[in-house]
Amino acid sequence: MDKNGIVAVLDKPEGKFELKEYRVPDPAPGTILVKQELTGICGTDIHMYHGRLPGITYPICLGHEFVGTIAALGKGVTTDYLGTLVKEGDRVIVTPGVGCGKCYWCLIAKTPTTCEEAFGYGFFSDGDTHYHFTGGFAEYMYCHHPRTAFFKTELPPEVAVLMEPVTVGMHAVIRSNIKLGDTAVIQGSGAVGLATQVLAKLAGAAKVIHVGGPTDYRIKMA
Numbered sequence: 164m165d166k167n168g169i170v171a172v173l174d175k176p177e178g179k180f181e182l183k184e185y186r187v188p189d190p191a192p193g194t195i196l197v198k199q200e201l202t203g204i205c206g207t208d209i210h211m212y213h214g215r216l217p218g219i220t221y222p223i224c225l226g227h228e229f230v231g232t233i234a235a236l237g238k239g240v241t242t243d244y245l246g247t248l249v250k251e252g253d254r255v256i257v258t259p260g261v262g263c264g265k266c267y268w269c270l271i272a273k274t275p276t277t278c279e280e281a282f283g284y285g286f287f288s289d290g291d292t293h294y295h296f297t298g299g300f301a302e303y304m305y306c307h308h309p310r311t312a313f314f315k316t317e318l319p320p321e322v323a324v325l326m327e328p329v330t331v332g333m334h335a336v337i338r339s340n341i342k343l344g345d346t347a348v349i350q351g352s353g354a355v356g357l358a359t360q361v362l363a364k365l366a367g368a369a370k371v372i373h374v375g376g377p378t379d380y381r382i383k384m385a
Contacts (some may be wrong), residue, residue: 164189164196164235168302170295172222176214185295190237193309197255200320202299203228203328206353208285220288226299227259227285230316230323234303244312256326257304258312259284282308325354332359336366343367352376357384 164187171180190196208225210216233251243249244258260283262268262275269275284304287297296305306313316323332355341347347363349356352373363371376382 168296170224170298170302171300172224173212174222176221177212178221180300183295187234187296187303188305190235190240190305191307192238193240194237194311195233195240195255195306195313196235196237196296197229197231197257197304197306197313198234199229199231199299199302199304200254201230201324202226203324203354205328211286219286223286223288224295224298224300225285226301227283228324228327229259229285229299229304230254230256230320230326231304243315245314247315249315253315254317254320254323255313256316256323257284257306258314259327261308261310261312264310284311325358328354329358329362331355332362335359336362339363341366341368344369346370346372348372348374350374352381352384357381 166187167184168187170183170185172183173180187196205228207216207227211219211223211225231254233249233253233255236249236251241248243255249255260276260281262278263280264270266278266280268277275281284306285298296303336359339347341363345368347368347370349359349363349371352375356373360371360373373382
């Protein structure tokens with residue numbers, strides 16, 4: 164692609180974010196390039212900023228809760244993960260984690276997050292073999308792996324950007340096997356905690372007890 168894009172690069176733990184300009188790559192066959200609209204700041208990003216997450220290499224482009232529009236489609240890409248037709252300009256939500264698609268965890272257990280070969284957008288070192296546009300804190304996101312799951316959406320970006328933390332809450336509700344009439348206790352009132360509360364009620368919980376929160380307004384919201 165004959166244009167440059169901006170990437171916010173964190174140079175080291177508790178370091179500085181530097182705006183760097185790189186050439187935007189053309190998507191390879193089976194991949195897509197996304198023009199970012201919004202990116203959320205996850206608690207994991209805070210841990211990575213402070214150097215508390217093992218296995219992370221710096222400098223790095225953070226951000227794994229993002230939504231944007233398709234800037235370019237690689238050859239062969241005509242639909243999203245659910246088979247919905249897509250074109251340039253469509254808004255999409257991208258699943259940040261990608262499994263190998265071949266192991267027990269991916270095929271049988273259906274938990275690709277535990278795949279030993281899994282990787283996540285927003286966790287790559289800047290300038291590695293997957294180019295520079297690897298996290299949400301950038302103008303573009305190059306979804307370089309053909310197994311990347313993305314979904315077309317008509318939701319406004321302010322809502323769509325919350326889908327990643329919402330799915331974390333959904334996973335918690337599913338694993339808890341909440342049934343009609345149950346009581347659910349949720350610790351924490353961040354984006355995930357608030358989403359879990361809503362989903363627990365939808366799952367049938369008669370009473371939801373919310374414990375703890377960094378600020379009073381979140382508890383009031385809960």
